[in-house]
Amino acid sequence: MSDIISIERLTDVLTGAFEGGSGYWLKKVDLKTGANLPDTDENFYASPAFWAHPFEIVLTTIEGTEHVLTKESIDRGLRLLQEKDPDDVEVILAGEEDGNTSDRLLQFAAFGEIVYG
Template identity: 30%
Template sequence: MPEKKFEVLAQIRAALTQQDIDDIMVSALEGGINYWCRRVVVQGNYLGEYASEQISRGGKLAVWLDEPFEDDKTCYMLDRDKFLAGFKLWLEKGGDSYDAIDYSDGSVDCGQIDATCADEIVQYALFGELVFG
């Protein structure tokens, strides 16, 4: 007789600060997504000093791909809502392999989120899955 299995759903709480989002975007823009992203363009006025500060302040970035993707699309818009959804998917898919989340208070240690992790977060945000890599 096969052993019975009992499934448990555990929720993870993460509390990202504005600085956390900026730090993750720096990692993404300065190395994480460069192998599949042709360029990133700030939409509208800069809301911070750098493009990496746009998302946390409610702005948008146009992310251009090297090659067309679904339906020959080459440009995807990234905003804070998409970023947060991508971060959530990244956590749910087991992306936090370096224990960046402190489970006692939900704080995020961005020192444990490298360029590869930042790349995955942005891919989840833009495509809902890992497409490149």
């Protein structure tokens, strides 16, 4: 997917965004297409294996607008994060991201910019 961070780090960062960091604007996360992994108790996005396959995730904001997350949009989000705040990327690579860092990556991936916060 990305040559910036590993799938394992991406999994941790996006799980952090879905389960907390973006909770103030993210109302719902739905898998539209992709490899749902029903044999696990984890949410589909919490498995690195999920991110290895094509997918579409529908993100619904608190306003009710929907945005589709794909491999391409995540790659774009990572490039934007690296361009706008390379320190955030270093924090992610070190495994020291917080909810704010996770949220920024998700917003860049979903919107191409920081819309909330």
